[in-house]
Amino acid sequence: METEEKKVYTIDDIARELGVSKTTVSRAISGKGRIGQATRERVLEFIEKHDYRPNVMAKGLAQKKTFNLALLLPKDYAVTEFPFFKDCMQGICEVASGHDYDVIISMIDGDDLSQIQRLEANRKVDGMILSRAVEHSMAQDYLKSCKEPFVVIGPEEDPQITYVDNKNLEASKELTSIMLMKGVQKLALLGGNQSFSVTESRYKGYLQAHKKTGRLVNEDMIFMNCENQTKVSEAVKQALEQGEDGILCMDDAICSMCIGSLRERKIPIPSQVRVASLYDSKSLEYNNPPITSVKFDTVRLGKMAAEKLLKMMGEETEEETQPLNYQVVLRESTQ
Amino acid sequence: METEEKKVYTIDDIARELGVSKTTVSRAISGKGRIGQATRERVLEFIEKHDYRPNVMAKGLAQKKTFNLALLLPKDYAVTEFPFFKDCMQGICEVASGHDYDVIISMIDGDDLSQIQRLEANRKVDGMILSRAVEHSMAQDYLKSCKEPFVVIGPEEDPQITYVDNKNLEASKELTSIMLMKGVQKLALLGGNQSFSVTESRYKGYLQAHKKTGRLVNEDMIFMNCENQTKVSEAVKQALEQGEDGILCMDDAICSMCIGSLRERKIPIPSQVRVASLYDSKSLEYNNPPITSVKFDTVRLGKMAAEKLLKMMGEETEEETQPLNYQVVLRESTQ
DNA sequence: CTGAAAGCGCTTACAG
DNA sequence: CTGAAAGCGCTTACAG
Structure with missing residues (x-):
């Protein structure tokens, strides 16, 4: 002993x-x-x-592999995005460790490429996952110029780039359609930071649903960049003054603020205004009344990103063919 | 070209x-x-x-180093803890990359040691940082039994273990004292998950402040495990019925729920009840009225953890001698 | 089916 | 001050 x-x-x-x-x-x-x-x-x-x-390091040297992949996280993400990144991370870690890979995180700051360049120069990873595609991000261009395989999480227009994304546009379109069908006459949209692609996708879904049902969208129904309570409160105020009878929020954080604002004004949900969110969270589910929203499987999104990347790197993986999907959960707030 | x-x-x-x-x-x-x-x-x-x-991998093989360190994150942390972990991560990444180290993340699930064992068996890291010490965690015991250097983020009673922690007890004591001095007669405490050490520290601070000023603490002023809106609402209801004129919340998420509940009951802050939080956030700062709370420098906490670890691993680092500190920010909610 | 040898890209005693 | 050589712990043609 x-x-x-x-x-x-x-x-x-x-x-x-x-x-x-x-x-x-x-x-x-x-x-x-x-x-x-x-x-x-x-x-x-x-x-x-x-x-x-x-010894994995020795094995790596002999095989010219590192058995690491990098997850590039924006340094500046807002509270509202935490659950999203956490779930991604979990999915990625899970499939990575299943292949005996580890995941190195790197927090990158806007258009500063230095951290990416460091990773690349040090040759510590076999591939990278770029999370949250920002429109016109330099990171993407830079990665393309390297030989390193990479996949992006988020919408991507460049057909040469592999990506995975939640079906934000479709979900937005579906939930918008439902609200219109349920009789909402004027549906305000409270959106997030306009430089994020996800904002754009959701916006498009909202527009397409209106078009499909022959409804007009007025400029003044759209409130973008609702990033704090003040902006949200203003938007809510204006929407009410304009007589909107429905509010669609782009994510749970915006929606929480929106609910708070309505409560303060003693506006009953759903009898005066119906409210829904394009991203779910516990607080919306347990709210009184419970808020209608869209559920995505973000852990799975992360998994698929990792699987796609591993495949690009030549690993054998039974990539799931089933596409990512979403559920619209109708709760009391839109009844 | x-x-x-x-x-x-x-x-x-x-x-x-x-x-x-x-x-x-x-x-x-x-x-x-x-x-x-x-x-x-x-x-x-x-x-x-x-x-x-x-080539860092080759260098590592020759020197028997990996130039990686691991950050162990709990898989199950609540929304309320996101900002904390994110800031830690940022601090850790910053000092790590300054020493040409990378950080591998591993999400560990309660008492399941398999991920830690995998990391250890694969010898992919030179040291580990265990974040959020859970009371009686197996991870700590296990890490002690390995030769691997590690530091924990959170309070730690074992004198053999290196740790860094925010001064939660002191901060709690100070803020409690201030509220009592300001004339609060009965101060309710809304606490988080009781199995987390941070909850214990904050609780102790609350008790010590009462003792110091010769005030009595009644069992029924303490509401623990306020992890969702329902629990918080119940606690608030009971506190009001008991005539409490002050509420101290252990973190920003609890406090947000508490404010929501008070607003619903149309209880004015601070005139009827003074409210404060032991962890700050933007939403508290921008709330109407702004909420008194404690600010910690969590990025720096992460940095110090990484520095301590690098030092244990034999890296040269000018470890900051200045201790971690906090600021109590008095805002309108306690006036 | 099995093995000797060279190689992955570095570092580091040891000798000069 | 500089270099030949062995070594870190694996893999993989090549030969048998």
Whole structure:
């Protein structure tokens, strides 16, 4: 029962102790190359018994791989986006570790490429995931110019770039349509930061739904860049003055602020104004009344990003063919 | 102007082209070992010109280092904790990359050690940072049993373990004292998840402040595990029925819910009830009225964690001696 | 089926 | 001050 330092074996030790060559040991482990059934089992057994784990760094050097991938996160994201990034991260980590890859995070600041360049110069990763595509981001252009494989999370117009995205446009269109069908006459839209692509997608969905049903959209029904309580309150005030009877919020944070503002003005939901959100959260679900909103499977989004990337890097992965989807959850706030 | 593949040099190439040995090149780069001024400059110049960057993985193998550190994040953290983790992450990444280290994230799920064991077995990191110490966490015990250096973010009673923490107890004590001095007669405490150490620290601060001023604390003034709107609303209701004239919330999320609940009941802040939070956020700052709260420098907390860890790993770092601190920001909600 | 050898791109005693 | 050589712990043609 002494606290003896457990010896950490190398492939050399194993070869010596077993009286075989390290080539053989390597083959038994990797499963590549021909090897006798008997020897393989002997090696595997020894490994199991002594809990040998190959040195990934050495393996990487020999194979010119790093077994790392990078997740590029914006440094400046707003509170409203936390749940999104956290879920992405979780999905990515899960599939990465399933392939014995690790994920290195790098927080990148707007158009400052230095962190990306550092990662690239140091050759510590085999591929990168760029989260939250900002319109006209330099990062994308830069990554394209490198040989490094990468996928972006978010909408992407460049057909040469691999991406995954939630169906924001479709979801927005569907929820808008539903609200119009339910009898909302004038539906205000409270949007987020206009430089984010997701804002644009949701906006388009809203427009298309109006077009489809032959409804007019007036400039003054659209309130963009609702990033704090003050902006939201102003928007709500103006919308009410204009007699809007429905408010569609682009995400849960905006929606929370919107609800707060309505409550302050003692405007009943849904009897005077129906409210819905294009991104769900617990606080909307548990609100009184519960708020209608769209649920995405963001963990899965992250997983798909990682799978796509691993595939580009030549890993074998059973990429899910089933497309990402969403659910519109109708709750009391739109009844 | 062709898109020629830029050759990626190795130390061997440089040695050959310069007619020196690779030992010399290595020395010129690392600055270790004696080397002639002239040769050093020749090498450095060549490197600069051809933008040579040493292969970190190879360097690592030779030095038995990985130049990675791991950040262990709980998989299940609540919305309320996002800003905290994000700021930590940012601080850690900043100092890590300053030392040419990268940070690998791993999301660990309660008492499931498998992810930690994987990291350890793969030897992909030189040290770990365990964020959010949960009371009696297995992770800590496990890490202690490994040789791997690690530091924890959060309070820590074990004197053998290195940790960094915000001064939650002190801050809680100070803010509580201030509220009592300002004339609050009965101060309710709305606390978070009781299994987190931070909850305990803040609770203690609240108690100590009462003791110091000779005030009694009644069981029924304490409301723990206020993790959703329902629980908070109940707590607020009960507190009001008991005639409390002050409410101290443990964090910004709890406080937001508390404010919402008060607003619904049309209880004016601060005239009927004074409200304060032990963790600040924009939404509290911009609330109407603005909410008194405590500001911590969490980015710096992350930095210090990383610095402490790097030091344990033998890196040279000018560790900041200045202790972490906090500011109590008195706003309208406690006037 | 198995192994000796070279190689991945660095570092570092050791000798000169 | 400089270099030849061994080594970090793996993989992988190549030969047998």
